[in-house]
Amino acid sequence: MAVPVTEIDGNLVVGFDQRQLEHYLSQAKAASAPSFGAAVADAEKYTAAHGLKVMRGAYVGSIKPGLPAAVAGLKPGDIITKIDAAPVNTAADLDRALSGLEKGARVRITFTRDGQPRQAEGLL
Missing domain, CATH: 2.30.42.10 (PDZ domain)
Structure with missing residues (x-):
């Protein structure tokens, strides 16, 4: 049986760890969002x-x-x-x-x- 592996900005998430996925996705989104200042x-x-x-x-x-x-x-x-x-x-x-x-x-x-x-x- 295969286990899913997801890479988000160099961070690997093994399996379906929802909390870890959401954490890395929010960090990636925040890093790419433009600053209004x-x-x-x-x-x-x-x-x-x-x-x-x-x-x-x-x-x-x-x-x-x-x-x-x-x-x-x-x-x-x-x-x-x-x-x-x-x-x-x-x-x-x-x-x-x-x-x-x-x-x-x-x-x-x-x-x-x-x-x-x-x-x-x-x-x-």
């Missing part, structure tokens, strides 16, 4: 906690220079509300929208800055 939090929680007009989206706390968020012109304090056609109501929504894109993909970012809606485009 922005630290974000749930805008609704952030704005409510700081006595601001409550808004939904991904609140941008900081930007890493040279990465897609900075190149697209995002700044700390911006609230991302949409990636392409995908609505962004939480920081997790932003992560989900970006995780479905490949490195080099062109992305349209809809955001609010100082209460005004804006759009920018960038490459991941």
